[in-house]
Amino acid sequence: MASISVIVNVIKRITNLKIMESISLVYYSPTRTTQKICREVAKGLDVPIIDEINIAEDINGSNIQIEKNCLTLIGLPVYGGRLPINTIESLKKLKSDHSPAIIVVVYGNRDYDDALLELKEIIEECGFVIVAGAAFIGEHSYSTHERPIAMNRPDNQDLEKCKDFAVKVNEKLMKGPDILSLPEPSIPGNHPYKERKQLSATVYPKTDQALCTLCGTCVDVCPVGAISIEQSVVTNGELCTVCCACVKQCSEQARRLEDTTIDTIREKLFLNCSSRKEPSYFL
Ligand SMILES: Cc1cc2nc3c(=O)[nH]c(=O)nc-3n(C[C@H](O)[C@H](O)[C@H](O)COP(=O)(O)O)c2cc1C
Numbered sequence: 458m459a460s461i462s463v464i465v466n467v468i469k470r471i472t473n474l475k476i477m478e479s480i481s482l483v484y485y486s487p488t489r490t491t492q493k494i495c496r497e498v499a500k501g502l503d504v505p506i507i508d509e510i511n512i513a514e515d516i517n518g519s520n521i522q523i524e525k526n527c528l529t530l531i532g533l534p535v536y537g538g539r540l541p542i543n544t545i546e547s548l549k550k551l552k553s554d555h556s557p558a559i560i561v562v563v564y565g566n567r568d569y570d571d572a573l574l575e576l577k578e579i580i581e582e583c584g585f586v587i588v589a590g591a592a593f594i595g596e597h598s599y600s601t602h603e604r605p606i607a608m609n610r611p612d613n614q615d616l617e618k619c620k621d622f623a624v625k626v627n628e629k630l631m632k633g634p635d636i637l638s639l640p641e642p643s644i645p646g647n648h649p650y651k652e653r654k655q656l657s658a659t660v661y662p663k664t665d666q667a668l669c670t671l672c673g674t675c676v677d678v679c680p681v682g683a684i685s686i687e688q689s690v691v692t693n694g695e696l697c698t699v700c701c702a703c704v705k706q707c708s709e710q711a712r713r714l715e716d717t718t719i720d721t722i723r724e725k726l727f728l729n730c731s732s733r734k735e736p737s738y739f740l
Pocket of ligand 1: 698
């Protein structure tokens, strides 16, 4: 009897190891905390990354079919307790025939509200089977040196948690015998999802012309093409999502988000969201 169960376990492991032959990363990460977390989780899973799809750059008109034996790790930041609205149509371009997916959201130490549930439901609709979910913490896009909010996160402690999460996902996948037989993770969130709040089109980072060298970094890093360079840097406030990629990546500190609405939000976050939150896993 013992030998039969050993053989069954070996078959289970082989079946799932086959599924784990490769991993595709799919993320949106204007200020790069989500990217860092996704890469660290993938490293912990210890399978080669065959594809890294940045939603802002690599998903345009056509659908992207994910290979059956590929694990997909999908990571997005939380905006207003939801997924960034400009990512939804791109996410829906991912197509899978019951291949496994890990979903991750990254939030700025306030809350992730319904974002992980929203991600789960979109990704299931694309044909994936969700094997695990997690919410990690990244430096808040509106954090400044004067008003730090989750400053420098993910830090080393968070990166350890990424590895720990990956180990737990691996253990779950090993339980097999196939993806569909694994227990579904219970992802928190509510219906209807939290209502989206839209900032006014006058709220966007401005450029200090005295510091700007017209290097074009802000144009390159803007995920929605809201910035152009004419005689000076021009920002289209209708397109800007206030993600702060340009602010965080301007080497001259010439891009700044100085606005009374944002100042009020930032102050509230600084006062109410300073105590450290820890990552949560759902397996
Ligand atoms: C428009 C906007 C809305 C945000 N809303 C939330 C939120 O509801 N809760 C939260 O904790 N963090 C919020 N954040 C912070 C981001 O989730 C956090 O900074 C995240 O690490 C950004 O990911 P990225 O570095 O991959 O761009 C928001 C940031 C922006 C730009």
